[in-house]
Amino acid sequence: MFAIAAIALVAVLWWATAGALDRQTDATVRADAIALTERWRDAGATGLAEAIEERLAVDVENELIYLLMDIEGQRRLAGNLDRWPAGLPADAAWIRTRVLHDGLATEARLHRVELPGLRLLVGRDETERSQLRRLLTEGVVWASGAVAVFALAGAWLIRHALQTWMGPAFVTTAAIAGGDLSSRVALSGRGDEFDRLAQTLNTMLDRIGTLMEGVRGVSDAIAHDLRTPIARARAKLEDALATSPDEEALRAAVEQGIADLDGISRIFQALLRIAEAEAGARRAAFAPFDLAPVLADAAEIYDAMAEARGQRLRTALPATLEVIGDRDLLLQAVANLLDNAIKFTPPDGSVELTARQAGAAIEVAVADDGPGISPEDRNHVGERFFRADKARATPGSGLGLSLVRAVAHLHAGEVRLEDAVAGRDPPGLRFVLRLPAP
Structure with a gap:
């Protein structure tokens, strides 16, 4: 690109110098030929010859070239050429050739004019212009050579610099490909585009590392947390097969085993929904909808459950709350x-469901009067199969809040945990789901 730009510049300079000289010479010769033609019309061949001799008499720089001959080319009538130049094309009006001018061979630019009974050459000595053109040509050649050298040197320097700047990224990616997932791209501290690229790569690698840890954690959790219910269901079925006194007892044991297996199936379904949300597979179902009726439906469903436990479910919902997302996932x-x-x-406690639009975000909050979650455990809330010490005696799989966090991230939102009432014992828990407004 540098060479192309430099060559274009040299071409423009050539056109503006050597080309301008040629155009100026042609214009001068053409004007002189027109003036001589007018003189011939006014005074004939004698007047034309006198005009040529007058021009030659005042030619201090000795650059004017004229030759006036009869049509047969036998007799010279005026001018400073001894004879008609040999080898001129018969039909060419403009010629550049070498002529004998005052006994010296010179470069000349000639214009031929045909008059009745006469042949006229009007031209200019181009010796000085040819020397200037040769100087310009040599300058262009040397400049082109310098351009090529600078272009190659610049390309090599840029390539070497890019390799140096991208070297840490190459080393890190090679280490990652070799299995060292802990390797990260070193920052140069310049704060330039390469540092920003390195920061982005490191963020991506951190995210990949987190996902890999999550996969390993899920595998371990499935191996430990599902082994117990599966073993329990199998033991119950074996015990019922061996000790059931009658068909009714065996039927009850089978039904209990089916219920246990349904619980295991629900855990796998929850894992699948979390994986889909984290992978963005449900993003195709995004559409604008009103979240307020969805929240009202959820409150109506769980109001009966709260009432059965002697609790109160209060709501504070706006009339409309427009969002863009997956309706089913947000309801879940x-x-x-x-x-x-x-x-x-x-029992006798209360649960509160609220929603509001706060600037460019929509906040859905659920607060309760429960024991809350300790600050050290809040950092682990949302991890698959994580259950705080206070919740281990309560039925559950530890996947509900993992799904909530995955749904929030899928919708470019976030989750926040805080005490429902600061300073109260127990403080309760307020879970805020924050989503971007359309």
């Missing part, structure tokens, strides 16, 4: 929050 997330709140709220 709010249902999980309400289910958790009712599960950990004592």
